[in-house]
Amino acid sequence: MNIWRVLLCLVAFVALVASAAALGPAPVNQAAIASERPPELLSAYRFFSDVGAREPNTGVTPYDLNTPLWSDGALKFRYVFMPPGAQARYNSETVFEFPVGTVLIKTFAFAADMRQPTENARFLETRLLIRRADGWIALPYVWNEAQTEARLSPAGAGIPVSFTDNEGQNIALDWAVPNRNQCKGCHDRAGEITPIGPSARNLNRQYDYGRFITYEDGHEVVTHGEQDQLAAWAEFGILDNAPQFSPFVPSAYDAHSGSLATRARAYLDVNCAHCHNPDGPAHTSGLDLRWSQSDPALWGVMKRPVAAGRASGGYDFSIEPGHPERSIVLHRMSSDDPGVMMPELGRQLVDQRAIALIRDWIAGMDANGRVRE
Amino acid sequence: MKILIAALAATLCMVGQAEARTWRIRPGAGAEQALQTALIEARPGDTVRLARGRFELSSGLSLDIDRVTIRGEGEDRSILSFTNQRRGAEGLLVTSDGVVLRDFAVENARGDAIKVRDCNGITFRGVRAEWTRGPNPENGAYGLYPVNCTNVLIRDSIARGASDAGIYVGQSRNIIVRDNVAELNVAGIEIENSYNADVFNNTATRNTGGILVFDLPGLPQQGGHSIRVFENAISNNNTPNFAPAGNIVASVPAGTGVLIMANRGVHVFKNDIGDNGTVNVLITAYRNEFQDANYNPLPRDIMIRDNRFGNTGFAPAGELAALAQMGVAFPDVLWDGATLFSVRGTPRNESVRIVMRDNRSSRGGQGSFLSLGVPVAGAPLSEAAPDPSFPPLLAIAEPEEVRIRN
Numbered sequence: 001m002n003i004w005r006v007l008l009c010l011v012a013f014v015a016l017v018a019s020a021a022a023l024g025p026a027p028v029n030q031a032a033i034a035s036e037r038p039p040e041l042l043s044a045y046r047f048f049s050d051v052g053a054r055e056p057n058t059g060v061t062p063y064d065l066n067t068p069l070w071s072d073g074a075l076k077f078r079y080v081f082m083p084p085g086a087q088a089r090y091n092s093e094t095v096f097e098f099p100v101g102t103v104l105i106k107t108f109a110f111a112a113d114m115r116q117p118t119e120n121a122r123f124l125e126t127r128l129l130i131r132r133a134d135g136w137i138a139l140p141y142v143w144n145e146a147q148t149e150a151r152l153s154p155a156g157a158g159i160p161v162s163f164t165d166n167e168g169q170n171i172a173l174d175w176a177v178p179n180r181n182q183c184k185g186c187h188d189r190a191g192e193i194t195p196i197g198p199s200a201r202n203l204n205r206q207y208d209y210g211r212f213i214t215y216e217d218g219h220e221v222v223t224h225g226e227q228d229q230l231a232a233w234a235e236f237g238i239l240d241n242a243p244q245f246s247p248f249v250p251s252a253y254d255a256h257s258g259s260l261a262t263r264a265r266a267y268l269d270v271n272c273a274h275c276h277n278p279d280g281p282a283h284t285s286g287l288d289l290r291w292s293q294s295d296p297a298l299w300g301v302m303k304r305p306v307a308a309g310r311a312s313g314g315y316d317f318s319i320e321p322g323h324p325e326r327s328i329v330l331h332r333m334s335s336d337d338p339g340v341m342m343p344e345l346g347r348q349l350v351d352q353r354a355i356a357l358i359r360d361w362i363a364g365m366d367a368n369g370r371v372r373e
Numbered sequence: 374m375k376i377l378i379a380a381l382a383a384t385l386c387m388v389g390q391a392e393a394r395t396w397r398i399r400p401g402a403g404a405e406q407a408l409q410t411a412l413i414e415a416r417p418g419d420t421v422r423l424a425r426g427r428f429e430l431s432s433g434l435s436l437d438i439d440r441v442t443i444r445g446e447g448e449d450r451s452i453l454s455f456t457n458q459r460r461g462a463e464g465l466l467v468t469s470d471g472v473v474l475r476d477f478a479v480e481n482a483r484g485d486a487i488k489v490r491d492c493n494g495i496t497f498r499g500v501r502a503e504w505t506r507g508p509n510p511e512n513g514a515y516g517l518y519p520v521n522c523t524n525v526l527i528r529d530s531i532a533r534g535a536s537d538a539g540i541y542v543g544q545s546r547n548i549i550v551r552d553n554v555a556e557l558n559v560a561g562i563e564i565e566n567s568y569n570a571d572v573f574n575n576t577a578t579r580n581t582g583g584i585l586v587f588d589l590p591g592l593p594q595q596g597g598h599s600i601r602v603f604e605n606a607i608s609n610n611n612t613p614n615f616a617p618a619g620n621i622v623a624s625v626p627a628g629t630g631v632l633i634m635a636n637r638g639v640h641v642f643k644n645d646i647g648d649n650g651t652v653n654v655l656i657t658a659y660r661n662e663f664q665d666a667n668y669n670p671l672p673r674d675i676m677i678r679d680n681r682f683g684n685t686g687f688a689p690a691g692e693l694a695a696l697a698q699m700g701v702a703f704p705d706v707l708w709d710g711a712t713l714f715s716v717r718g719t720p721r722n723e724s725v726r727i728v729m730r731d732n733r734s735s736r737g738g739q740g741s742f743l744s745l746g747v748p749v750a751g752a753p754l755s756e757a758a759p760d761p762s763f764p765p766l767l768a769i770a771e772p773e774e775v776r777i778r779n
Binding site for chain 1: 406409410413414432433435436458459460461462466468482483484485491510511512514515518520521536537541543544589592593594616617618619620661664
């Protein structure tokens with residue numbers, strides 16, 4: 001090899017790097033998504049254009065839910081990636097059907113003071129749900145202390161966390177990154193891993209896109225400000241259809257967003273129904289807490305426990321109308337004992353706002369499980 | 374060509390060997406992480422070996438890979454201790470098919486000890502589930518707990534201290550429970566909302582109730598049927614009921630040998646049942662109100678034959694204690710007498726066949742029988758019109774032997 005050839009290679013390489021820089025960041029790494037062996041580092045996917053994973057790359061769409069799963073009050077930053085040209089299929093009832101190659105990206109974080117959630121947010125982990133040809137897989141990536149990289153941790157992990165909560169209380173907890181089986185403990189429908197959040201009713205809301213750039217046929221398309229989230233997805237080409245009238249659930253904690261009963265049901269739907277449905281891990285309990293379930297007996301109204309053991313708290317019914325203080329549902333939501341509490345996974349603290357919501361709902365309930373408002 | 378085939382066969386054989394791996398886990402620092410990692414990364418066919426010693430665990434363990442064996446050095450030697458458990462609703466959760474659990478113990482889980490759900494094929498052999506402080510309402514509900522499984526084999530195992538049932542098989546099909554010891558639980562062995570079970574050669578002693586066969590309303594699988602309970606030793610089940618209120622077993626009177634509630638086709642034969650202070654065999658309807666139109670609260674086609682009864686009725690407890698005060702003499706076999714029930718206001722009548730024959734009692738003769746004569750399921754016992762005459766000797770076909778190849 002002579003010196004000229006080496007020099008030529010060097011020049012070509014520099015030119016290549018320069019041209020790549022001119023085109024903006026490299027696109028999302030679809031080979032990493034498809035890889036049988038998932039990358040050790042989150043950055044390998046190139047979902048974000050910055051080291052701290054705040055700026056989504058092209059094709060990575062941020063989204064939000066009306067009523068999210070409560071995880072000790074952690075902040076959650078959600079994004080969806082779909083391969084260019086691929087679309088999710090709209091469904092008015094269940095989670096959308098996402099195309100192979102889809103990744104649902106969720107980062108869990110706590111701000112030093114949760115009353116100022118935008119300041120000093122520390123990322124704990126970023127969980128990926130990747131749609132493969134043969135189903136979804138769940139991969140947790142744990143952030144380092146320096147907040148520069150997240151590493152795959154399929155066996156789970158514990159992260160000591162301290163923060164000031166919304167009431168100004170100092171909280172310290174040992175954040176539990178779920179292992180692969182625990183991921184499935186919630187994301188399980190008839191034995192297969194499945195997403196929980198992104199259904200039409202839960203995505204049907206406004207989202208502030210700020211100044212958000214997508215690309216269409218090589219052209220920049222800029223989306224500004226607040227948009228109807230489902231319509232925006234259709235606009236971006238990642239949803240096949242966004243009907244003018246889609247179902248929606250209220251925001252559980254926001255009294256202005258819906259009636260007491262609908263907010264309570266929305267909360268139970270997202271926080272409980274992933275297990276308590278006829279195909280879910282807790283189907284043997286006979287409780288069905290899905291939004292679509294209209295029979296109060298299946299929500300637990302005057303339903304006796306089956307296998308609750310000491311978690312019954314000595315009470316006879318899951319929900320005894322008018323008596324939240326004697327209702328097992330509330331008793332288990334109020335507990336932090338692993339043998340009693342519900343949900344079984346994903347929290348160590350008690351969601352006080354939810355306790356107030358469910359307490360009011362049961363207190364105002366008539367014998368048929370209905371609330372007159 | 375022959376050489377090629379031979380070479381191929383050798384390769385396949387090696388691949389087969391390479392695939393079935395053994396994971397060896399020793400107690401000590403890092404054991405918890407190593408064990409859970411093995412249970413995640415195991416491949417079908419692998420064995421996870423637990424060395425001798427005590428494994429201190431802070432989180433519930435889980436297994437979701439088919440055909441994995443977890444095997445220790447013995448129920449008294451390899452111990453998974455959950456005394457300091459901080460997370461997880463059970464000690465060990467299994468959600469895959471064809472798993473074998475052998476020769477280890479789960480102690481002091483915060484919730485259930487070993488739960489296995491939604492599976493085809495599960496074997497417990499030489500496993501012990503125990504709450505070591507003895508009966509206590511703060512103990513977990515179930516010791517060995519398969520639910521919604523087909524082909525359940527539980528043998529040579531031990532369950533102690535459960536605040537509900539030591540061995541509990543719920544909403545399952547094709548079940549063998551044999552050669553186990555269940556003691557100091559509320560219910561020793563409980564078969565609930567299940568089809569085709571053989572429960573034999575077990576020892577159920579010092580529980581509140583020895584062996585229970587239940588069917589409950591409002592569950593995905595109900596209409597329990599075809600249960601054979603035979604050749605068991607069911608004695609001295611007089612532990613005061615320590616189940617937390619609200620649970621169905623909290624209503625089991627202390628001193629109950631066998632309790633059959635609802636179900637169709639339960640055959641209890643060739644057992645030794647004695648020294649149970651309330652009653653040796655109790656046959657009763659489900660007594661609570663229910664809304665489930667598909668549910669039948671009556672026990673039907675019940676055969677009690679060829680058992681040896683020991684002493685009973687010497688310390689009636691629970692709701693039945695009041696009957697004793699009314700002067701009712703307690704028999705070996707007590708039936709509430711229900712043949713009617715109503716669901717959502719519609720009355721239904723059943724031909725209920727209860728047969729008792731060829732038993733022997735240490736108190737003399739064939740043992741005693743009493744119907745309380747409460748014709749409507751769940752009616753108050755104050756309406757009892759006791760009748761000690763034996764029910765007619767009808768033939769009731771016995772369920773077939775359960776066979777399992779796990």
